[in-house]
Amino acid sequence: MPSLYSSNMNEAVYGVNFDRIIEQAPKQVHSYLNAELARMLELATPNYVVLEVGCGSGRVLAPLSQYCRYVVGIDNQAVQISASAEKISRKENVEVVLADASIMPFNDSIFDLSLIPYNLLAGLRYQTNVVLEEMVRVTKQNGIIAGSVYSEDALEAQLEHYENLGFNDAIVSSDYICAANAEGETIFVERFTPDKLRALLTGFDFRRLKVEELDPISYFFFAVKSSP
Ligand SMILES: C[S@@+](CC[C@H](N)C(=O)[O-])C[C@H]1O[C@@H](n2cnc3c(N)ncnc32)[C@H](O)[C@@H]1O
Numbered sequence: 001m002p003s004l005y006s007s008n009m010n011e012a013v014y015g016v017n018f019d020r021i022i023e024q025a026p027k028q029v030h031s032y033l034n035a036e037l038a039r040m041l042e043l044a045t046p047n048y049v050v051l052e053v054g055c056g057s058g059r060v061l062a063p064l065s066q067y068c069r070y071v072v073g074i075d076n077q078a079v080q081i082s083a084s085a086e087k088i089s090r091k092e093n094v095e096v097v098l099a100d101a102s103i104m105p106f107n108d109s110i111f112d113l114s115l116i117p118y119n120l121l122a123g124l125r126y127q128t129n130v131v132l133e134e135m136v137r138v139t140k141q142n143g144i145i146a147g148s149v150y151s152e153d154a155l156e157a158q159l160e161h162y163e164n165l166g167f168n169d170a171i172v173s174s175d176y177i178c179a180a181n182a183e184g185e186t187i188f189v190e191r192f193t194p195d196k197l198r199a200l201l202t203g204f205d206f207r208r209l210k211v212e213e214l215d216p217i218s219y220f221f222f223a224v225k226s227s228p
Pocket residue numbers: 010014015018052053054055056057058059060074075076077080099100101102117118119120127
């Protein structure tokens with residue numbers, strides 16, 4: 001059966017070294033990413049083994065590795081794995097793995113902290129639940145799962161960001177953007193209210209779930225995996 005989806009984020013955006021995507025991001029997005037990094041580093045502790053889902057070109061891996069025992073980044077795009085591998089080449093406590101987050105090549109319950117930064121959760125579309133299930137599976141009991149998404153107030157920043165990347169033709173709804181570039185490639189990215197984010201995360205095996213306003217265009221969430 002042919003794919004139901006014309007093209008997706010992986011081909012259209014994620015196949016480009018993420019350093020270049022970030023370089024072209026508007027100021028508001030840079031502020032969001034800086035706030036997010038600071039919040040993630042607050043969660044890190046020196047004995048932690050940490051997973052970053054969708055590590056891209058390694059923006060988060062190197063800073064994290066200074067605060068944690070061991071850091072593993074996974075990404076399903078070879079171009080990102082090469083870029084991040086180069087960035088971390090001198091660090092002994094970081095590794096990157098080419099793998100899809102919907103079937104992670106890890107044993108159960110091995111990470112103290114599993115992160116999904118930079119709105120990836122809002123761009124996974126039909127994979128969202130399975131990726132969250134995988135994150136819960138590989139995280140230790142009482143370990144933390146955390147990440148961030150664009151808020152309902154991010155539309156302007158998102159449109160500018162995607163236009164800078166050549167995605168000019170956008171359909172905007174109250175909580176998502178679907179935009180196409182000249183090649184007909186499309187991206188589909190959601191925005192979240194706190195209630196929508198809580199609704200997505202409710203039903204997973206969490207003991208505690210917290211949604212915080214991270215900056216004017218984003219929310220940060222963290223949840224603790226239940227013990228049996
Ligand atoms: C928004 S970027 C974030 C990059 C990095 N975490 C950062 O914050 O700078 C999302 C990354 O997730 C990767 N990605 C998307 N879907 C994925 C999947 N199903 N499995 C693994 N990686 C995925 C993309 O290739 C991309 O590098």
